Every structure is written in structure tokens, then in C-alpha cells.
Amino acid sequence: MSVAPEIKGWCPGALRPMQSGDGLVVRIRPPLGRLTPAQAAAIARAALNHGNGIIDLSARANLQLRGVSESSHTPLIADLRSHDLIDPDIETESLRNLIVTPFRDATTTDLAATLTAALARMPHLPGKFGFALDTGPRPVLTEASVDIRVERSADGRLILRPEGHPLGKPVRDLAADAIAMAEWFIAHGGVTNDRGRMAALIARGVIPEDCDSAPAYALPQPEPGLHADGALVAMAFGQMRAETLAALATFGHEIRPTPWRMLFLVGAKALPDYPGLITDPADPILRVTACTGAPACPQARGDTRQLAWSLALHLPRGQALHVSGCAKGCAHPGPSGLTLTATLSGYDLIRDGSASDTPSLTGLSRQAIPDLLKAPHAPSL
Ligand code: SF4
Structure with missing residues (x-):
């Protein structure tokens, strides 16, 4: 016998946590898809001080602290806010659904800042509606569940591609074009009862105009191990103890969570050897x-x-x-x-x-x- 699960239609945040069997789940959305070593260490401390010390990596490249209580939530938010990890309000937090490729240069980080600023000006979108900024050397986020993708075409031009459609629209102004595509989604019937995904609208044959550019050939999901700019490390089911994150904060100069439930340690020249870490792709x-x-x-x-x-x-x-x-x-x-x-x-x-x-x-x-x-x-x- 099966009973239909409750579909909430929104993702937990830090300011709007979700109740679970082991307490509140508090989701931290790393600004621009990255953490400084100090921010990573602060999250680890906060997980120990205000939660049960367990941290999950989500399929949207976020970190979730588990076992937070009603009384520890307020001091937790204050701690995280002092490290620039908290949005000003729930609406801004819910709109900041952005996955940024972990393999990137300074241009992608600039684009992430532009897109993040644009997200705060988006029309009201369904809670699960999200964006991927996949403008590294090759697209790597194709399996991530999002609605609008920013990618590069085979000849290097920036394109905006609605999820579910093979072609994207050349970008003239990233912020304005991203907002326009979100408005197009709403205006063309993408939202019903405050829910809706771009892929479902595209599957109904509703396609934005001027989508004529194919994205560059995408790479399969990267494996754990050493990469050109750092080390990619995994944990079973994307879950770790706070002590593990604290230890990883000392590797490399930046930590980028990924939608593959792995962490990319930027600048690491060797694989960390710490209990629970998976660095062998054959594991x-x-x-x-x-x-x-x-x-x-x-x-x-x-x-x-x-x-x-x-x-x-x-x-x-x-x-x-x-x-x-x-x-x-x-x-x-x-x-x-x-x-x-x-x-x-x-x-x-x-x-x-x-x-x-x-x-x-x-x-x-x-x-x-x-x-x-x-x-x-x-x-x-
Ligand atoms: S975490 Fe697992 S059991 Fe809980 S709602 Fe999601 S799929 Fe169901």
C-alpha cells in the first residue's frame, strides 16, 4: 500500500527552515556558490553549537544543517548572518535559487554576481524555480534540476536556455534577459496554484522566441579526485559531520558546493585524507x-x-x-x-x-x- 507524500512546493531556507523528524532543517545557500574558509569553518561551528552536528549537501549545491531547535534557530541565524551567509528577508532568500558551476574563472563569478542581483528583482516565481550558471570551460550542470540555464554556445557566446529546450537565446543584458524569460514563463501559463516548472511548459510546446543557439557540448558528471584547479571530494549520501567540514576548510582557498553532493576544494594540490571522505571514483x-x-x-x-x-x-x-x-x-x-x-x-x-x-x-x-x-x-x- 502506498500513501501519497506531502508535496510542499518550496525548498527550505535558512530563514524559513523545514521541520523534519530530527528537528529543523536549515538550508544555507552559499553566496555566488562559494564559501571562504572562514565561512566554512563558521558553518561547521554553527552546526555543532545550534544543531546536531550533521550537515547535508543538497542537489542544489546548498548545505543543510540538521537537528536545529526552535530556540536555537535565532542564535544560529545571527551567527550565520555575521559571516554574510544570510539574505535580508525570506522573499530574497527564496528567489536566490542559483547553482553556479564549480569549474569557473573570474568571468563566471562576475556573472554570478550580476545574476544574483537580478534574482532579487524577479517577479514572484514558484518556490522550486531555479537558475543554473554553467559558463565554465564546458557545461557540467546539465543534470541539475533548474528552469533557466545560462550557458555558452559552441562559439563562446552567452546564451539563456529554458530547461527542456535544446536551444537558447543569445544574451544581450544578462540581468534584463533573465528577468524577461522569467516574466515570459509566468505570462505564458507556466504557473498554476503557485507551482510550475519550465520543462513542463516547454513540453506543452510553448517556446520563447529567438531560441536558436545550441549550447557547447556538455561533460558528464565529474568524478571525485584531483582536477585542474582543485580537489573534488564526496561523502556517502552527501552527508558529513561538522568536524569534516571544519577540516576541509583548511584545504585550498575556497570551497564550492556542487549539485553532485560533493565539495570542490579550490586550490587543493592533494586529496585530503579524512575519515568519511570519498576520493576514489570506484567506491x-x-x-x-x-x-x-x-x-x-x-x-x-x-x-x-x-x-x-x-x-x-x-x-x-x-x-x-x-x-x-x-x-x-x-x-x-x-x-x-x-x-x-x-x-x-x-x-x-x-x-x-x-x-x-x-x-x-x-x-x-x-x-x-x-x-x-x-x-x-x-x-x-
Ligand atoms: S526525504 Fe525521502 S522520505 Fe522524506 S519526503 Fe523526501 S523522499 Fe520522502
């Missing part, structure tokens, strides 16, 4: 994605992460598995090779779909799942 735990699940999420129908840990070793390399505590699929909203969705009567198995898609098998016990995964292409699946 099996990278094959699994799992949301918070039970007991920390009140909507969860079952455990997710313990099950995902136990299943990771059964997965062949290249096989992705998403374990979701309910049909909402927070950890991986898109399709995955295999998805296990917890229900009130066990786990449903979905192939090449998302957590809410029609399952191939239903009501599976935890004990039955490993054998099924060993033969992922068996006809019974």
Missing part, C-alpha cells in the same frame, strides 16, 4: 543515492541509508540505485537505472524511472532485494 557507495528516510523524515515509509549501504556492494560498476523513503524522491527527482521506493508494505522496485513511477515489483522485503540486484537484467525485473 561502490557512489553508485547509490538515498534520501534521509526513516526515522529522520516524518514522511518516510522505511529506512533508506542502511539499506543503500548494504546494497552498494551488490551493484556492478555503472549500475545506479536510488533508495527513496517515499514516492517523493527528494534525493534524486529524475530517473535512475534502479529505484527502490519504501511503501507501507515493503519496497517497490522501479527500473529506469523515478521514485513515483510504476514499479516492476512491489512489496519486496529487505532480504529479497540483494538477490534481485545481482541479476538486474533478469526478465522478472
